Amino acid sequence: MKFSALTLLRQAMSGNTGWPEQWRSPEPKAAYDAVIVGGGGHGLATAYYMAKEHGMRNIAVVERGWLGGGNTGRNTTIIRSNYLWEESEGLYEHALRLWEGLSQELNYNVMYSARGVMMLAHNTHDVQVFKRHVHANRLQGIDNEWLTPEQAKEFCPLLNISKDIRYPIVGAALQRRGGTARHDAVAWGYARGASALGVDIIQNCEVTGIDRDASGAVSGLQTTRGPIRTRKIGVVAAGHTSVVMGMAGVRMPLESYPLQALVSEPVKPAMSCVVMSNTIHAYISQSDKGEMVIGAGTDAYTSYSQTGGLHISSHTLDAICELFPEVRRLRMLRNWGGIVDVTPDRSPIIGKTPVPGLFVNCGWGTGGFKATPGSGHVFAHTVATGEPHPINAGFTLDRFRTGRLIDEAAAAAVAH
Numbered sequence: 001m002k003f004s005a006l007t008l009l010r011q012a013m014s015g016n017t018g019w020p021e022q023w024r025s026p027e028p029k030a031a032y033d034a035v036i037v038g039g040g041g042h043g044l045a046t047a048y049y050m051a052k053e054h055g056m057r058n059i060a061v062v063e064r065g066w067l068g069g070g071n072t073g074r075n076t077t078i079i080r081s082n083y084l085w086e087e088s089e090g091l092y093e094h095a096l097r098l099w100e101g102l103s104q105e106l107n108y109n110v111m112y113s114a115r116g117v118m119m120l121a122h123n124t125h126d127v128q129v130f131k132r133h134v135h136a137n138r139l140q141g142i143d144n145e146w147l148t149p150e151q152a153k154e155f156c157p158l159l160n161i162s163k164d165i166r167y168p169i170v171g172a173a174l175q176r177r178g179g180t181a182r183h184d185a186v187a188w189g190y191a192r193g194a195s196a197l198g199v200d201i202i203q204n205c206e207v208t209g210i211d212r213d214a215s216g217a218v219s220g221l222q223t224t225r226g227p228i229r230t231r232k233i234g235v236v237a238a239g240h241t242s243v244v245m246g247m248a249g250v251r252m253p254l255e256s257y258p259l260q261a262l263v264s265e266p267v268k269p270a271m272s273c274v275v276m277s278n279t280i281h282a283y284i285s286q287s288d289k290g291e292m293v294i295g296a297g298t299d300a301y302t303s304y305s306q307t308g309g310l311h312i313s314s315h316t317l318d319a320i321c322e323l324f325p326e327v328r329r330l331r332m333l334r335n336w337g338g339i340v341d342v343t344p345d346r347s348p349i350i351g352k353t354p355v356p357g358l359f360v361n362c363g364w365g366t367g368g369f370k371a372t373p374g375s376g377h378v379f380a381h382t383v384a385t386g387e388p389h390p391i392n393a394g395f396t397l398d399r400f401r402t403g404r405l406i407d408e409a410a411a412a413a414v415a416h
């Protein structure tokens with residue numbers, strides 16, 4: 001069913017009883033041309049573009065829980081493309097352009113809101129780093145601009161630019177096209193689009209093994225809902241990528257950390273943009289429901305617990321209350337964690353693996369939501385054709401052997 005004002009009116013007249021299910025929930029078939037492991041935004045987007053742009057209809061997405069129940073539904077939804085290196089700029093800008101038309105593409109409101117993402121500088125190092133980003137981005141035609149503290153306050157009136165705080169603000173970089181989107185809607189929109197194109201979306205189906213034939217190539221999957229034969233597998237399992245890839249005997253250069261976020265009670269619109277501070281590690285925006293959405297840092301140690309240390313979120317609140325004194329008057333409603341998969345250079349891995357037929361898309365760490373459409377688009381090309389798209393050609397697994405790193409770790413302390 002196509003969503004339109006007319007459909008809304010028709011459904012309203014009939015008591016909203018005629019809305020169909022948004023995607024099919026079929027039983028898994030015995031065999032598929034390709035299977036995507038992981039029903040987060042990236043996996044669903046991959047399946048959607050494989051079906052839409054590469055004509056692959058006999059494919060499935062298998063998800064051990066529910067769609068978007070991983071990091072896709074747990075993140076703080078910051079979208080921006082002002083990364084430092086050319087490879088990253090190409091990838092994230094590709095994604096940003098797709099965000100701009102995504103609701104129309106999917107006929108599903110993903111609530112992309114280009115409200116601007118402002119990154120605060122607190123010391124000379126920050127100023128140098130952000131100005132370098134501004135120049136590098138502008139050379140690539142990507143918007144990013146430098147603001148004085150007064151201009152930053154004009155853009156975000158709640159900001160405290162007093163010189164008397166522990167880490168005073170000395171400037172900011174602003175990407176006006178950056179913003180937020182509704183994370184669940186992104187998963188649901190891609191699922192709906194993929195299902196309509198014939199992709200089987202199978203929830204509550206955990207992959208427990210990857211089968212390989214005598215030549216070493218993949219030949220199928222073991223799942224909690226039975227075996228599936230396939231010659232192509234795309235692993236898009238975020239924090240659990242190492243576990244799934246281990247089933248095929250591939251060791252990944254990844255570490256999995258809890259990363260957490262929290263929201264306040266809802267209030268009237270007060271924060272019109274996204275503000276990030278890498279140095280004191282806090283970032284904030286306001287959701288359409290009115291909650292202040294606050295992101296914290298990763299725990300200092302690896303773990304698969306989806307909670308995160310209390311001292312991490314309380315440290316973040318210290319920083320937020322200093323930057324935005326009005327927030328002190330709000331109650332925090334809830335906090336949660338996700339498991340993020342972090343590479344040594346803080347850039348993703350999107351491509352082939354040493355196992356024929358096995359492809360991987362991972363390593364998005366703390367900042368992959370923003371890349372969802374672009375990541376899915378280029379990974380679909382990679383899985384469908386067996387070769388990387390020019391945009392993800394540099395994001396190989398092999399770079400950790402050759403040393404051709406894409407070092408966003410040194411470029412930015414956090415990558416949300």
Ligand SMILES: Cc1cc2nc3c(=O)[nH]c(=O)nc-3n(C[C@H](O)[C@H](O)[C@H](O)COP(=O)(O)OP(=O)(O)OC[C@H]3O[C@@H](n4cnc5c(N)ncnc54)[C@H](O)[C@@H]3O)c2cc1C
Pocket residue numbers: 037038039040041042043062063064065066067068069070071072073074075076077078079205206207208236237238239240244259260261295336337338339340364365366367368369370371416
């Ligand atoms: C608190 C927090 C805040 C964040 N903030 C931002 C932000 O502001 N901006 C930004 O760009 N990014 C942010 N991120 C990062 C972002 O959420 C992720 O990079 C992105 O959502 C990853 O998407 P995905 O589809 O790869 O992973 P996921 O959504 O995690 O999907 C992977 C799926 O694989 C499934 N899976 C795992 N193992 C198996 C198995 N064996 N069999 C079947 N299925 C399996 C999981 O259940 C999961 O649903 C944040 C993350 C967190 C946790």
